[in-house]
Amino acid sequence: MKTIIEPFRIKSVEPIYFTTKEERKKILEKADYNSFRIKARDILIDLLTDSGTSAMSSNQWAGIMQGDESYAGSNSFFKFEDSVRSITNMPYIIPTHQGRAAEKIIFTILGGKGKYFISNTLFDTTRANIEFSGAEGIDCLCEEGKYPSVPAPFKGNMDIEALRKVIKEKDASNIPMIIITVTNNSGGGQPVSMQNIKDVRKICDEYNIPLFIDACRFAENSYFIKLREEGYAQKSVPEIARELFSYADGCTMSAKKDAFANIGGFLAMKDLDLAIRCRNLLIITEGFTTYGGLAGRDLEAVAIGLQEVMDENYLQYRIRSIEYLTNKLIEAGVPVMQPAGGHAVYLDAKAFLPGIPVEQYPGQSLVCALYEEGGIRAVEIGSLMFGKYDDNGKLIPAQMELVRLAIPRRVYTQSHIDYVAEVILEVFKKRKELKGLTITEETPLLRHFTAKLKPLN
Numbered sequence: 216m217k218t219i220i221e222p223f224r225i226k227s228v229e230p231i232y233f234t235t236k237e238e239r240k241k242i243l244e245k246a247d248y249n250s251f252r253i254k255a256r257d258i259l260i261d262l263l264t265d266s267g268t269s270a271m272s273s274n275q276w277a278g279i280m281q282g283d284e285s286y287a288g289s290n291s292f293f294k295f296e297d298s299v300r301s302i303t304n305m306p307y308i309i310p311t312h313q314g315r316a317a318e319k320i321i322f323t324i325l326g327g328k329g330k331y332f333i334s335n336t337l338f339d340t341t342r343a344n345i346e347f348s349g350a351e352g353i354d355c356l357c358e359e360g361k362y363p364s365v366p367a368p369f370k371g372n373m374d375i376e377a378l379r380k381v382i383k384e385k386d387a388s389n390i391p392m393i394i395i396t397v398t399n400n401s402g403g404g405q406p407v408s409m410q411n412i413k414d415v416r417k418i419c420d421e422y423n424i425p426l427f428i429d430a431c432r433f434a435e436n437s438y439f440i441k442l443r444e445e446g447y448a449q450k451s452v453p454e455i456a457r458e459l460f461s462y463a464d465g466c467t468m469s470a471k472k473d474a475f476a477n478i479g480g481f482l483a484m485k486d487l488d489l490a491i492r493c494r495n496l497l498i499i500t501e502g503f504t505t506y507g508g509l510a511g512r513d514l515e516a517v518a519i520g521l522q523e524v525m526d527e528n529y530l531q532y533r534i535r536s537i538e539y540l541t542n543k544l545i546e547a548g549v550p551v552m553q554p555a556g557g558h559a560v561y562l563d564a565k566a567f568l569p570g571i572p573v574e575q576y577p578g579q580s581l582v583c584a585l586y587e588e589g590g591i592r593a594v595e596i597g598s599l600m601f602g603k604y605d606d607n608g609k610l611i612p613a614q615m616e617l618v619r620l621a622i623p624r625r626v627y628t629q630s631h632i633d634y635v636a637e638v639i640l641e642v643f644k645k646r647k648e649l650k651g652l653t654i655t656e657e658t659p660l661l662r663h664f665t666a667k668l669k670p671l672n
């Protein structure tokens with residue numbers, strides 16, 4: 216059978232809300248041309264993020280009823296711990312309310328002025344938590360990962376040579392950790408190969424630097440390894456995931472991604488000493504060590520979701536649905552990140568809108584146009600998100616200007632996706648009419664969440 220179908224049926228539905236184009240123009244203006252400032256009630260198809268937006272399964276909802284809300288030693292915690300351990304094989308597992316809480320703890324402990332954290336690409340909250348500690352984040356993404364139109368199987372790989380160079384330059388003693396993000400969210404949801412993880416591990420051993428995995432999409436990455444890397448076709452996704460984690464000293468995880476949960480996360484590690492320091496900080500900022508800022512019911516949802524996400528029927532459908540939209544756009548000549556990533560379709564705004572210079576945020580202009588045209592909410596992953604200023608106040612642009620259409624897990628049907636393609640093609644037809652934007656208000660860290668913008672001329 217060639218047709219890949221949704222491996223579930225729908226038991227509970229929720230309405231989506233229709234608006235007219237005239238209404239959306241006004242909504243955009245009121246939201247200061249920032250999609251984070253638009254009310255969810257005013258969105259038709261919400262592709263802002265795949266974070267916390269998954270549809271939970273009937274099993275997860277049943278687990279929620281079984282949540283043990285005991286302050287200490289909750290039964291739900293032990294289910295959670297077993298589930299995480301069965302995948303990561305790490306002895307020390309610390310629940311947190313989401314991924315960035317895990318990041319805050321680990322970087323508060325290991326970060327600080329004069330320290331450097333090296334990654335394939337740091338996610339926005341990861342980078343912000345590193346910088347907030349006073350340390351610096353450095354990305355060493357492989358060359359092919361930097362060009363959206365160049366297809367390659369593992370565009371999330373670390374550039375091994377660049378990594379060596381940075382270690383020599385900054386000195387290993389100033390590098391508390393190397394972080395591999397799987398899949399590479401800010402670089403198009405592209406996977407990292409097992410070979411690359413092994414190569415990085417070797418360097419970590421050579422210089423005695425711990426290796427952590429930013430594991431938000433470990434199942435999607437494992438499935439890509441199964442599909443694309445020699446020697447893995449016959450292995451199961453849980454086996455591949457276990458191998459992947461075996462090379463790491465620890466991981467941070469947002470359970471709002473590959474755990475189908477609406478909230479949650481964790482830190483896991485092999486080092487007892489570090490775990491004790493993390494737990495001490497957890498108790499001050501998140502909660503007791505057996506709930507870490509979560510309700511017992513949330514721990515249940517995560518425990519069950521982590522196992523469900525490794526189902527290969529699910530992963531086949533998941534990866535195929537992203538590929539379906541990506542290929543539709545490629546066929547129509549729309550510039551997109553190739554090949555399709557694991558959780559989102561990324562439009563290449565630089566190529567989509569060559570007339571808008573990076574200082575005028577072409578990605579954000581495209582985000583606004585998608586909303587105005589069809590009520591679709593996307594997010595800019597470019598110079599609005601990652602741009603910095605030099606000493607003269609001139610913008611230092613991001614490497615790429617992408618617009619991410621993140622697909623929530625198990626939420627939208629194929630006709631929703633067909634509609635999304637139709638809207639993008641309509642905007643593509645009118646692309647010469649789009650205008651750039653300028654920022655009128657911003658914060659120093661994570662400015663894209665709250666910035667206000669206005670269209671130029």
Ligand SMILES: *Cc1c(COP(=O)(O)O)cnc(C)c1O
Nearest residue numbers: 313314315338340400431469471
């Ligand atoms: C979402 C995400 C995080 C942060 O997790 P939150 O649960 O949103 O705090 C960290 N890294 C990556 C790669 C992510 O996608």
